[in-house]
Amino acid sequence: MSIPSAVDTPVSLEISPDGGIVGRTRRYEKFLGDMAGVYRDAAAWQSSVAERGADELIYWVDDHRYQEGPGALIVGTSTLLPGRIGEEFAVTRGHLHAVADRAELYHCLSGRGVMLMETLDGRSVAIELTPGKAVNVPGHWIHRSVNVGDEPFVTLFCYAADAGQDYEVISAAGGMKNLVVADGDGWMLAPNPDHVGYRQTDAD
Template sequence: MDLALPTRLTVATDGTLGGATRRYTKLLGDLDGVYRDNTAWQAAVAEQGAESIAYAVDDHRYPDQAGGTGRDQLAADNAGALIVGTSTLQPGIVGDEYAMTRGHLHAIADRAELYHCLSGHGVMLLETVDGHSETVELRPGEAVNVPGHWIHRSVNVGDEPFVTLFCYAADAGQDYGIIADAGGMRSLIVRDGDSWAAVPNPDHIGYRADGKA
């Protein structure tokens, strides 16, 4: 068996990840349907440009030791591996909602995840398919240990980039459709005076069962 060699990473508070093997960016123009107020989203795209970066994810993952691709190969050869990375979510407001990531349930729904805030001010919005909705506010030095079976989304409720260090099982995968299919998450994170509040999303129609398309 070819073992992966331990890798040293550097993690900066601005999200720079030394040793990253992958970078992923989500553009403002890619977020159609994520914000409830589609007219406000279109206005934001017109103002900031469809190509403006809404959030970026840098991560380190070990290569598939057998050289194959796909989850089956990974599970066979690299079972138990972690993906470690940083997420940098730009600030902003679309309609009443604070800037957010698409959010997801892990494709293997029982996989957990750690998010540790490196800088900025954010909220992790966490929901289960059977009706629970929770928020965990995060400032630098604070973290949330997300259990399996919780749909999760990062929301930036501050004025600066909200940067987190995350870590999750390499075989977890992401199911983004579960939120879109439900008309959005159960709660919206909206501006409330100088602060934020979680309010019910009138468009939410309930989640389908865990990970089942």
């Protein structure tokens, strides 16, 4: 019987509660100008771009992976800055995993946010995350982070390296079914009137 060989050597990662990882293999940044079509209120997004500039940073993701194979993990942090576009709180684009059955853990390190999750057949769940709280997002759930606080919303995430992301599923549906909007000092879900229902895409 042959002994399987370990191809990777473990490295130390330093994860900051302010967001960011020392030892990351990748950083990915999204700017205000990249968020066309993400927020329902296109006019509010346009005027934010005009006022604040298309190159204002909205969120960034640091991650670490050893390899792409189905047994590997991607671990990282997502840092989403606070703000509002129209009625909506600041959001990440959101996605379904391209390999849709892949789950993902999100653990809040700092700030106050919501994980907004929806299924193709119309279920919707929103879970508030504050430091120490986590959500184990099952496979087949579209997910998006929303910052409902005044500080950066930072999560530690972990998912299968072969999962991939399908962003198109949200734009093809006219946005997610629910919007996360202000309600006094808190937040609430408001139905998105532009949402036309999800349909299965061919992403793989």
